[in-house]
Amino acid sequence: MNKKSGMAVKDKNRKGYFGEFGGQFVPETLMTPLHELESSYIKLIKNRRFIAELEEMLGSFAGRPTPLYLAKNLTALCKGAKIYLKREDLTHTGAHKINNAIGQALLAKHMGKTRIIAETGAGQHGVATAAVSAAMGLECTVYMGTVDMERQKPNVQRMQLLGATVTAVNNGSKTLKDAINEAIRDWVTNVKTSHYLIGSVLGPHPYPVMVRNFQRVIGVEARAQVLKKEKRLPDYLVAAIGGGSNSIGLFHEFLNDRKVKMVGVEAGGLGTKTGKHAARFAGGSPGILHGTLSYVLQDRSGQITETYSMAAGLDYPSIGPEHAWLHQTGRVEYTSVTDKEALHAFKLLSAKEGIIPAFESAHALAYGMKLASRQPKGRIVIINLSGRGDKDLLTNIDK
Ligand SMILES: *Cc1c(COP(=O)(O)O)cnc(C)c1O
16 A cells, blocks of 8 residues: 555656656657647547547447456365456457557547557557557558567467568567567657557556556446445456556556555566566666666666566566556555466466466466465455467467
C-alpha cells in the first residue's frame, strides 16, 4: 500500500509523468508528431462517434466483454483462496493486445493516417495490429527481431496472411528492443502518413497513458463481474508484466480500492541471480529507453543488458513508467517467477482446467496459485489470463 497517498496519481504539474518517471525523451523531429498525437487523442476520446466506433469494434470484432471464470479445479488444488481468471485469451487474435490495437488504429484513421507501423516481440501485438489494420483498410508494417521470428513462427505466418509486411530485424539481441528501434526509425521517416502503434504502456508520452486507457476495459469489466458474482471486491489481482499493459489494464480501475492488493509478475527466466531474466525491479535501475524514464536493466555505464525469458512477450529490458511509479509508491507489489515455475503452471492449467495459457500468462498463474494456496478459503484472487498458448506449442516444453 502506498504510504504517501494510497493511490497512483499522475503528477499534475508535469504532464506525461508518473512521479519522476515517464516523459518524452525523443529527438526534436518527434516532438511535433507526439503533440499532434496527444491533442488528437484528447479530442477524439471525448467524441461520441469515436467512442461508439471503439465500442462496436471491441464488442463485435474483439469479442468483449471477456468472461471472468471461476477456476474450480485450480481452486480445489490450491486449497485456499478462490481463483478467478479474467479471460483475455478469448479475445480475437488471442490476447489482450487487440484492445489497444483497435483503439490506436481507430485513432490513426481519424487522424487521416493511411499506414500503421508496429513492433512485436511475442508476435501477439503484431497479429492484433495486422488484423485490425486489415479490418480498417490500413497498410501495415511490423518489425520483429529474428530471434522472436524463429520462436514465434505461427504468428509470423498469421501476420503475413493478414496482409502485413513483416520486416526482420537482425540487430542487437534481435528481439523486441531492437524491433522498437527500427519502428521508431521508420516513424521518423514516414510520420506524415504513418502512425506508430506501440504495443504496450511504453515509449514517450502520450503512449503510456493512451495505451493504459485503451486497456482499462479489462479492469472495468472485471470489477463489475466480480461484484456481480461475489458481491464484493477481490483481495488480490495478479498479472504478468512485459511492458505492463495487461497488468495496468486490470489494475487501474481498482487503484482507489485500498483493500485490493495487486501483484505484478516479471519474468525470472533462469533465476534473478543468474543474470538471465527480465526482472526490471529486481535487477534494474532508473534509466531512459525508447523515450521514457523508467526502470531499465543496464550495466554500470548505462548500456542496456540482454534479457532472457522463455516468454517472448516478457523479454524486454524496461517497464512502463507508471509501474515504476506504482513500485516506488508501494501501491503494487512486484515479484518474479522463473521459466520452470511458469512452465509448470502452463501444463497444470491445461490439464486441470482445459485452458492452454500463453507462456506470459503462465507467469501470473504460477504466482497466483502460490498466493492462493497461502490464503484462507473465502478470499478471492483474480489472475489476468492475458493470452492463449497456441503460439507457444512449437517450443520444447518437455524440459
Ligand atoms: C505481450 C503480452 C504480454 C506482456 O505485455 P504487457 O504489455 O505487459 O501486457 C503478456 N501476455 C501476453 C499473452 C502477451 O501477448
